[in-house]
Amino acid sequence: MADEAVFRPGLLETRDELKARYESAGPYPHCAINDLCNPELLRKVREEIIENVEATYKETDLFKMFQTGDLANLDALPAEQAAKLPTVRRLRDAIYATEFREFISHVTGCGDLSDETDCACNVHAAGGHLLCHDDVIGNRRVSYIVYLTDPELGWTAEDGGALELYPQGKGTPNEPGVIPTATLLPTWNTMAFFKVQPGASFHSIQEVFTSDKPRMSIQGWFHAAQAPDRAELATRAQLQLRAGEDTAADFQPFEGGSPGADLTPADIEALGKYVNASYLQEANWSKVQARFTEEGSVQLQNFLSKQWAQQVTEALAAADAEAGLGRGQAPAYTAGICGGWAAVGPCHKQRYLRYTPGEAGAGGGGDDGGGGGAAAKAGALLAQIKGELFGSVAFARLLSKLTTIGLEGQQAEVRRFRPGLDYTVAHYGILTKDPQLDAVLCFVGESEGGDREVWEGGEVGGFEAYLLADDEGDKELAEVYKAAQDDETGVLNVSPAANTLNLVLRDEGLMRFVKYLSAAAPSSRFDIAAVYKPEPDSDSEAEPEDDEAE
Secondary structure, three states: OOOOOOEOOOHHHHHHHHHHHHHHOOOOOOEEEOOOEOHHHHHHHHHHHHHHOOOEEEEOOOEEEEEOOOHHHHHHOOHHHHOOOHHHHHHHHHHOOHHHHHHHHHHHOOOOOOOOOOEEEEEEOOOOEEEEEOOOOOOEEEEEEEEOOOOOOOOOHHHEOOEEEOOEEOOEEEEEOOOOOEEEOOOOOOEEEEEOOOOOOOEEEOOEOOOOOOEEEEEEEEEOOOOOOOHHHOHHHHHOOOOOHHHOOOOEOOEOOOOOOOOOHHHHHHHOOOEOHHHHOHHHHHHHHHHHHHHOEEEEOOOEOHHHHHHHHHHHHHHHHHHOOOOOOOOOOOOOOOOOEEEEOOOOOEEEEEEOOOOOOOOOOOOOOOOOHHHHHHHHHHHHHHHHHHOEHHHHHHHHHHHOOOEEEEEEEEEEEOOOOOEEOOOHHHOOOOOEEEEEEEEOOOOOOOHHHHHHHOOOOOOEEEEEOOOOOOOHHHHHOOOOOOOOOOOEEEOOOOOEEEEEEEOOOEEEEEOOOOOOOOOOEEEEEEEEEEOOOHHHHHOOOHHHOO
């Protein structure tokens, strides 16, 4: 029987009213119960957790937060430690009591719920977030969150940290759209809940923007006796299937001759329109080759000429000012979706903007592509560089000089990662099947002192990470992806830097992702992301000879 002293009086009698609210909610049925508990009791729960429970910092491509151990394990604690958490145990037991489970089952129409206990305390401090997913794992049936945010300070939309609910994409059933259509603030003493549905119950936790108060909650699940139907549609299953499918795009041939030929004076002249002259000097090629051969990657700073770098930098800064992005500003979901920029999803795999004139707004809302003069100018400049430089045979020949890799085709896109919104995640759909050369020209804001160090530190995200696919089901790697390049984890992080060309030889079995870009970042991350197809066996030239290995 539920502990009636835990919940507010009369709560369980509101089941029919809550059921009606639940069923009418969109983008899928959900509900939030205000004033869930006796407020004094919940204050004690909060105090006990803060004073006596240790939380572990966790960060992956999907989330950034502090988390306690499973509260189901309270019963196994030593008596002295358990005695410090009596109210936490009381709340946990009341939530999983038969009467309350029957109450949740009635409201959601989810069927019978088992007595399995599955919950923990999560704390999202400034910058904390959880990207889009559907919560389907095993026999979870209902997801719930009890908010323990500071009762004295309150919570507003400007603080971030909202629970974001996503509809299914237009024309893409069982995949989320790029913009949430419902948001719930983490209001003190509120319980939000919804039925876990494969390929439907898409949700995320918006980044916490405030540094004054953490987003504290008890997150948990009610379980059924068996897994839900159509579990193969779950986001977790989607991320683990179809290896390489999402990267199966045609490589375009180079224009203007054979990429295997030597660089000509005409090539040097054409490249000189855009490229810093130091990278066109033969004496410098061997230095870049040596670094690339040893490490399989290299960052070429100040890659574009000063004239072009200045034009691009000014245009990108204007685009951020126009959209109200960067340096802690809370972003609008539709920010920057204009002037030829389209939102790219689905959100359980990625969200960023791609410059595609004539297709703006595709993939999930925003305007029809009109307006956004600064955004349009920024996109047009980068598109010009992509077309005239990255797609040219002269550039392919230069890359061969810098890497010793012969190239036979390319594909490229112009991207924008907006602070507080955008990312890509590691999944098996982007697993590299054949070696490829990544050439990514990156631009980020470095207008204020200390900005470069902020980007290099990695706390605001925006870096590109390369990691080996997990073939043995070991999830430990995911939480240590920020390890150094030479660590045994096999992780390489490429920090974003202004006017820098990042060259990485991506071998078979590698995944890559761009870490979620925090609203606190100095700017958007703009880039030209190109992938080059090596000639057969040419990538082996980048490997050190046996007598050169340490």
